[in-house]
Amino acid sequence: MRPLTHTSAKQLVPIANKPVLYYGLEAIRDAGITSVGIVVGDTGREVREAVGDGSRFGLDVTYIQQEEPLGLAHCVLIARDFLGDEPFVMYLGDNFLVGGIAELVESFRTGGYDAQILLTRVAEPQFYGVAELGPSGEIVSLEEKPAHPRSDLAIVGVYSFSPAVHEAVRAIRPSARGELEITDAVHWLIERGHAVQSHLVTGYWRDTGRLQDMLECNRIVLERVEPDVRGTVDRMSEISGRVVVEPGAVVENSVLRGPIVVGADAKIVSSYVGPFTSIGPGCVLNNAEIEYSIVLDGSSIHGVSRIAHSLIGRNVEVSRADGVANTHELMVGDHSRIQVRA
Template sequence: MKGLVLAAGKGTRLRPLTYTRPKPVIRVAGKPIIHYAIENLLEAGVDRVGIVVSPATMTDVSAACNGLGDSLGITIEYIVQQEPQGLAHAVAVARDWLAGDDFVLYLGDNLFGRGIRPFVTAFNESRPQGVVALARVADPRQFGVAEVEDGEIRRLVEKPEVPPSDLAVAGVYVFTPEIHEVIAGLEPSDRGEYEITDAIQGLIDRGGRVMGLPIEGWWKDTGRAEDLLDANRLLLGGIARRVDGEVSDSRLVGRVVIEAGARVTGSTVIGPALIAAGSLVENAFVGPFTSVGPEAEVRNSEVEYSIIADRAVVDGVETRLQECVIGVGARVASRRGLPKAHRLVLGDESRVEIG
């Protein structure tokens, strides 16, 4: 069985963060989102992974995954989709690479708290034409929605105005090669895309059996800044205390990770929190559910429940920053007294002065 990870999308819902880098490479709890997908595939028994990229995302995705295959002992290959035209189109582009094998289709910006092994196991044990991960959501209109009877999907509708259920199609699917023939006969949807929900419905209409399996634990489609922060919270909630970096004149409380090469001086860090390699926390307060990325700096400031990305700088912000996503290379500085609170979502390389 192979794994097909999709990382060609534009991530428009997460702009401005995605103007300069694709969503799957954004770090959450210290790692690019796509790393969790590849690790979950390996844990489920998949050791050959194809990543579908666009010309615009190829450089960033390949850089984020550089060396990952060797460290995990898996093969990673890249398949270029010249223009994203839907999930089913991505599968069609990868058809030659898939070469008639069963495969897991994994959306590269999705996170699963307990991995994906149950979906692969159900597929291998029952041998249906497909297994689809399902999650109950408050507003199904933003998702593909399934009608399920006795564990099997009877009907799928893509982003319906009047949803037939609250069961959303989540970001993992397992298919036999039969899906390729269905995709080959698809017409574009009203959105102009080749929908994977239409392909699954085509399997069902042909008499194929498609299982709908509820997700165990939490699931995050990281489409908004709020989703990134919540995923960061959930993942940091599972870390164990580890101090490999340099700590001086500081207080570390609870489950705190200080990676090798990081420096914490004159500061308080309350876990769960992660301070990545090469970063600096100086005369600062870092509160729970905060991750500070590689080579980032937090100086003379207070921050909690936030993501500070690679090379970002927070300097001299006197009032605590909360629920912030600070992009790669961004800088937040203060020149004088501040209002009581600030909430920021900054794109990469941006600059903000709060006065």
């Protein structure tokens, strides 16, 4: 996700104009959990501004500062006072999961396990943490990005733990990369006879760490939006499919083919916005064409055709340069200025 993550928390990059982190918080709330601790690092101020006290989500949020990125097990270690002696869910903030975690939470509550880990089947398990299961679905081993995977079951990034994990995170030592690994803590539990169970994802899941994953998540969400035009659309414009135009947005002499979302106070003039595109608040498109893309707040695109499969950061300017028209694929960091041949 570089260069966006040099200037912004990747958990706040929007999918359908809503930060990835918000989907996770809503999933936690919908599972019946109301007390949430968010472990933050260098981007803590930005996360605090975006989430606040959690009341907008129906949550009570506490922030836990991690001075250095020392691993997921270290997050559990420093959250000890917040967690107390209660069972808890650990949810990685850059995960995008359709279907929520209510089934996982209920299975953990009734199963009497000390740990339960969410898994999903993947085509290329060598790129993920991989779990090997026993005959009853118990986890017998975990391996990070193995050259020869023992299964196609990848670790999703949502875990349920009993208080037994606190002893595990205190007992393990940093890995070769200098971090306290949550997989090592889980291994510690397994080796000492604790019940560690799997739970398979029934819905759609993506780790939003790559451009293609962000665009795919954007597509999945946009396929579910309901048409809602509250901005201003003139008579020269054509709208078809699932299109959301938020308040304050203006559309003139343009074609909008859904599913798409146009953010508040955006302006689209003499342009084409194609399927699976989200245009952030305050953006300006003038004589432009774009589809299957994400454009973040305050950016502008002038005189450029056939932008596709792109993620454009905040306050970016993309403008026309002389040359032959072509399709452009862009991943542009915040506060950039780009000139392309169009």
